Amino acid sequence: MERFVFFGGKGGVGKTTVSSAYAVTCADAGLETLVVSTDPAHSTADVFDQPFGDSPRPVEGYDGLSAMEIDPDEAVETHLQETRRALADQVSAAMVNEIDRQIELAHRTPGAYEAALFDRFVDVMRNAEAYDRVVFDTAPTGGSLRLLSLPEYLGGWIDRLIDKRATSIDLFERAAVGDREARRKAAEDPIIARLEERRERFAFAGRVLSEEAAFFLVLNPDELSIRESSRTVADLAEHDLSVRGLVVNRLTPEPDDDDRGRGGRYLRERRATERERVAQVRDEFAQPIVAAIETRIEEVRGDLLAEVAAELDVAVAPGATSTRTSR
Numbered sequence: 001m002e003r004f005v006f007f008g009g010k011g012g013v014g015k016t017t018v019s020s021a022y023a024v025t026c027a028d029a030g031l032e033t034l035v036v037s038t039d040p041a042h043s044t045a046d047v048f049d050q051p052f053g054d055s056p057r058p059v060e061g062y063d064g065l066s067a068m069e070i071d072p073d074e075a076v077e078t079h080l081q082e083t084r085r086a087l088a089d090q091v092s093a094a095m096v097n098e099i100d101r102q103i104e105l106a107h108r109t110p111g112a113y114e115a116a117l118f119d120r121f122v123d124v125m126r127n128a129e130a131y132d133r134v135v136f137d138t139a140p141t142g143g144s145l146r147l148l149s150l151p152e153y154l155g156g157w158i159d160r161l162i163d164k165r166a167t168s169i170d171l172f173e174r175a176a177v178g179d180r181e182a183r184r185k186a187a188e189d190p191i192i193a194r195l196e197e198r199r200e201r202f203a204f205a206g207r208v209l210s211e212e213a214a215f216f217l218v219l220n221p222d223e224l225s226i227r228e229s230s231r232t233v234a235d236l237a238e239h240d241l242s243v244r245g246l247v248v249n250r251l252t253p254e255p256d257d258d259d260r261g262r263g264g265r266y267l268r269e270r271r272a273t274e275r276e277r278v279a280q281v282r283d284e285f286a287q288p289i290v291a292a293i294e295t296r297i298e299e300v301r302g303d304l305l306a307e308v309a310a311e312l313d314v315a316v317a318p319g320a321t322s323t324r325t326s327r
Helices: 015-028 044-048 072-088 093-106 112-126 142-174 179-187 190-211 223-238 262-284 303-311
Strands: 004-008 033-037 065-069 133-137 213-219 243-251 289-294
Touching: 004 015, 015 033, 015 044, 015 065, 015 133, 015 213, 015 243, 015 303, 044 065, 072 112, 112 133, 112 142, 112 190, 142 223, 190 213, 213 223, 223 243, 223 262, 243 262, 262 289, 289 303
Parallel strands: 004 133, 004 213, 033 065, 033 133, 213 243, 243 289
Antiparallel strands: none
């Protein structure tokens, strides 16, 4: 299995439960494991019954397991402040207020949230040397994945900026301005350096996601969840990223044989509908179902988390693949 494992899916399907259960399995297998929540609901604290923050913290009662919860709003604010500082250093004092206004407007536009959160994904991946396995609760969205195409576009943009800078140097030389000083400024131009850093950042993300990451989708046996999963598979494929498997969560448990009352009839009818949905998933998706998990009566934590972990047919050992051979 790859070092970075992502569990995605629409809101409310049980991504946190599944990703936490898989992280426990990895830690039990002796892998130093980090589970990272980027879901605004942040249920990881509920699963492990302890608070987490923006930095990794050991999970009590589980050797080799740490967790962190990224606050999306805080990520956007941090992204805004860093952008403001980077640009403010390059403009005159008279322009600072206008720069601030433009940055505020930019961070309220569609895509700003995804860009900021994607930066945090990259930060975690870049600083994960201490962990054998990093499990993400919530995969990057289609919007944030589009950032992977930026290195190509930024490359051309930076090249054009450098050409314009070179033209300016030639003009300075013709005006008898010392070309040595002008060339030194071109080589150390902070704006070009910032763009180069962004290009390298997205290129790094592209390499890691394509070479060191595995993606799984969690879905419920209903039409909305199935359609959302289909769109996510397409979004990932658009960026040459493939989904390794599907986790069908929250299946209705079977009633007792002697339960012939209203509750028993409801459960049997619901299970029949869900079986049709599961069959639909097997027919419509190329990816295998790596787990079919029944709804638990209680919140999944403690021993129940171990039960869910046991139902996941997702490889743990580095380089290993799932043991499932059929769909």
